[in-house]
Amino acid sequence: MKTKKISLIFQWILIGFMVLVACFPLYLVVINAFKTHAAIVENPLSFPVDIYWENFAKAWRTGSFGTGFLNSIRLTVVTTLIVLIASVPAGYVLGMKKFKGMRAVQVYFLMAMTVPVQLFLFPLYATLSRLGLIGNIYAVCFIIAAMNLPLAVMLMRTFFMKVPVQLEESARLDGANTMQMLRYVVIPVVRPGLITVSVLTVLNSWNEYLISTTFLQGQENFTVMLGYLALNGGSVTFDQGMKMAGALMIIGPVLVFFLALQQHFVDGLTNGAVKE
């Protein structure tokens, strides 16, 4: 009995330690966002004594967060829309229909899932620069959408496979055409899939770095991530307080979004990797 109690305490110590590891860097961001640089240099672990709000205004100005947030929202919304518009019909066909060549399409998307960005990045850059599309946010949306599509298609497929076939057949007998079928019969059943795919795509495109830093040249095209990077570069930027305030402003919306929809996020992560 006693060993069981000791083991239980030991388990909680391990869990507590990992909670600390996960939260400690964020704790540093939160407390230091409200301190002056001098106060941070003195002790980065202490709570702020005088709340120093100026950090937020400084970060907002220096990192051009105004345009940055607008561009990030635009990029995220457009990318997610493209992914949904393309993955829903594809997932429907792959999940509910049978025809020759379907297997090949499936294998193609599975393979596209593990292709490294670098395998297509450089010719894509050459092509877009020839077309004068460097700095064009919609071109970037298109590329990021293509990177998110394979997983989205495969996820939508698994959700469509859950739609009972009888439901579709009876609707078909009532004379519904394919578009009506999708709208009134199928979509309501796969709504959780739509949310899961959207949540994953929103987070991926909001957090995206490699494609945006390559293609979104020119300060006016920067996403908030690139603005934040610029704030960390330059010469004025020894100011730790400002950097932490900037980080907090970017983390905030993501955390709210994640906490509100975390179950769908977890579903999306586990769906592909765990066989049921």
Added chain:
Amino acid sequence: MRTSLRKKAYILLLLPALVISVSVVLIPGIQTIWSSLTDWNGFSAEKHFVGLANYVELFQDRYFHIALKNNIIWMVLFLTIPVVVGMGMALLLLYRKKGRNILQMIFLIPYVLAPVVTAMIFKNIIYNPTSGLLHFINELNIGLDLSNPLTNRQFGIIAVAAVDMWHFWSYLMIIYLAALRQTPQDQLEAARLDGASFPQLFFHVYLPNIKQTVWLLSIMIVIFSFLAFDYVNLLTQGGPAHYTEVLATLAYTSAFSQQDLGMASAISVVMSGFGLIASVIYIRLTMREERE
């Protein structure tokens, strides 16, 4: 007649996804493989076929060896630390019905943060030796003199990988946990009746049941280890003096700083090759398993 009409409708529905993917991934991908056999600089019209010259040059390049070594270090680190921590935490959460959801949520927070933000947090407030946590520890005068680990030639790559592991481990935990929860109850009951200890339970009941998932994730880790880019580029850009270079940053600088697209493409093809080998091994293994 009717079936062919239907097939046309299916193709129409598949078309948006296929067109986007083929135009962004497949066609440029093939162009990269082709470019790796040329001396193209990326923008001029001149493009000569040079055979395998880029590959020969690459395999003799000192920086390529450093990069490859770093990718392998990265792989070894990721196949051990996050796997052990992720599995351990998954097992600890498995029986905790009450705390499970909230702990899972806390652990996932680092995973949903942007690489840009995570990297800058570590670079500034933790690793920075003049105003970060390290500076503070040095000022305590307890005999420690820590320098910036990111500029350390030997351990720089580990300092970078540490940030990515902080971000990544909970993903493994979530998947392991989901897989562990599907272990058949009757097997667990039978093992308990036999008086199995927890390690026995883990190695003889849980692990065989989630073997497939563990393998899948390990292969994924191998593939992604050869693609690592974001944190390296954000934290060290391959420096100091190329000591933290990985294949992806090497390819990136070849393409955009040295305007050597042929070489950049060759590196990309090599990177993809490692992923392909890993995938083939995985498919082989699962097929052998199914035959048995």
